[in-house]
Amino acid sequence: MTVFNPHHPSKVPDDLKQYAREMRQNMPDAEQLLWYLLRNRRMAGAKFRRQHPVGRYILDFYCIEKSLAIELDGGQHSEQQAYDKSRDQFLTLQGIEVLRFWNNQMLSETESVLEMIYAKVTR
Template structure:
């Protein structure tokens, strides 16, 4: 499979760009909170982009310098685990690490989510918990 750089050297399909723009306008509460906390290099000085296209996927939050994606999942993700696994495998092939959190974790355990993101950014990756319901799941 070809290695697609997340820096957009290839043209992004217009429909994907339009969809990413629409998703930026309609972020759920958990994504709005995380964006408020990540924007302007507030965590470990890392620059994040929101709703960032990579290949044919759109990442919720992406730090280009660290090749770190942060995904917030709602209830629909419990029914689309195969899709998420394929997506994560593709991103892993691109050298992108994926951290996944449930929306309710972001809202109820904000400090723990930020700590996990911070530790991954500074290179002290915590051991990922097994399964989605147990906390963060990092794809390496």
């Protein structure tokens, strides 16, 4: 299996780049909140990117330094668990750890979500 280098956006297909741009402009409330809390190295000095392409996937949030992806899932993900599992397996093979949270968890349990992210970023 090919290992993708998530640091070379010039190698990302144009359709995926465009889709990532559109997703950045239309983020759900939960993603907007998390981005506000992660951006500008606000989480323990770690730099996060949003809607970052890796292979044929787009990660909601990605910290290159820690090889950590954070995914916020809406209700549609309860019906696509097989897809999410294969996606997570692909990312694991790339050396990327994935943290998944539900959108409503981000909005209603913000502090505990941040504590879990902080624990991974500072390990």
